[in-house]
Amino acid sequence: MHPAILIHGPTASGKTALAISLAKRLGGEVINADSMQVYRDLKVISARPDDEEMDGVQHHLFGHVDAATRYSTGEWLEDARAEITRLERSGKRAILVGGTGLYLLALTQGLSNIPPVPEDVRADVRAIAESEGAEGLRDRLAPVDPDTAERLGTGDRQRLARAYEVWLATGRRLGDFHEVRQPPVLKEGEWIGFALTPPRSRLYQRIDRRFEGMLMQGAMDEARALMERDLDPELPAMKAHGMPWLTAFARGEISAELAAENAKRDTRRYAKRQFTWIGRQFPFWPRIPSPEAEQRLRVIHALYREIDRGKEADYS
Structure with missing residues (x-):
């Protein structure tokens, strides 16, 4: 090869x-x-x-x-x-x-072995992102996944939304899936x-x-x-x-x-x-x-x- x-x-x-x-x-x-x-x-x-x-x-x-x-x-x-x-x-x-x-x-x-996120969860997070912006997403993510929230700050709404929807769908932090x-x-x-x-x-x-x-x-x-x-x-x-x-x-x-x-x-x-x-x-x-x-x-x-x-x- x-x-x-x-x-x-x-x-x-x-x-x-x-x-x-x-x-x-x-x-x-x-x-x-x-x-x-x-x-x-x-x-x-x-x-x-x-x-x-x-x-x-x-x-x-x-x-x-x-x-x-x-x-x-x-x-x-x-x-x-x-x-x-x-x-x-x-x-x-x-x-x-x-x-x-x-x-x-x-x-x-x-x-990473991240399970698929149901479409209704995606829709809910999109609605939050539209109404509250990146800052609102970060505030919601911080209590459940503080490491990711701190790393992303408020400058990347798309990644914040991704991390939050993964937590809503699985109850696990995004970093947990990156480890395997x-x-x-x-x-x-x-x-x-x-x-x-x-x-x-x-x-x-x-x-x-x-x-x-x-x-x-x-x-x-x-x-x-x-x-x-x-x-x-x-x-x-x-x-x-x-x-x-x-x-x-x-x-x-x-x-x-x-x-x-x-x-x-x-x-x-x-x-x-x-x-x-x-x-x-x-x-x-x-x-x-x-x-x-x-x-x-x-x-x-x-x-x-x-x-x-x-x-x-x-x-x-």
Whole structure:
């Protein structure tokens, strides 16, 4: 088995182009590890690669889920397992790329055994989140799961809601489930991960330019099409970066300028959180700070070849 290559990094850091270049050099195929690029309805808004960008390289788990679906990390893990197994049997290299760190963490460290939360509990917690906000969720969570409440503060309503709904559904703290994980799909020695960490000022400029390009490519049309379906606003696809502001503009609630400004700001903040995730969850992954494509390729190719030769020596 050739070690799988895992590429993580903040949004707009050039992960997709790098993965495609690597696949062409190494005879591999690309597997998506981004939680928004799985949705077929978000081609533009999620910056999903088109046929021209793919340049003949086979891509998997891109745009295969309907926006009305609440696609979970567990479902992605099973889909990714199937693709990795298929590539292993065909002798091809698997290159997994995406900005969803939880996907890659579950792939390499195992997934927590959190039971499914009943829909009525989810609905109750959504109602609380809407009426009381993140501060109210934290106040409710603190007496039953003080560690999680303290760690999250009031800056992450979605994670606070998740922790509270797990407690309501199970009577157990979220951390209790993190202590016991399923075996990872990729074990030690079966993968190598890289984190792209380009200069933040340059990345933020690229985020702004990319969103402007999305508007020209039809992001507003995608947002309107999803609005017409009258989907639950709490679905993951409806929370894609830029979606809440584009739909607010479509409803006439804000100006186009404010929608674009807020969407760019939120995406930059998300990129900042991704940098933090890399530092905390992937402390030993090699960092590639250079934004230059050829430099990135040289670093990854050299390290990958060294590991691949080591594995071949082990089998000889």
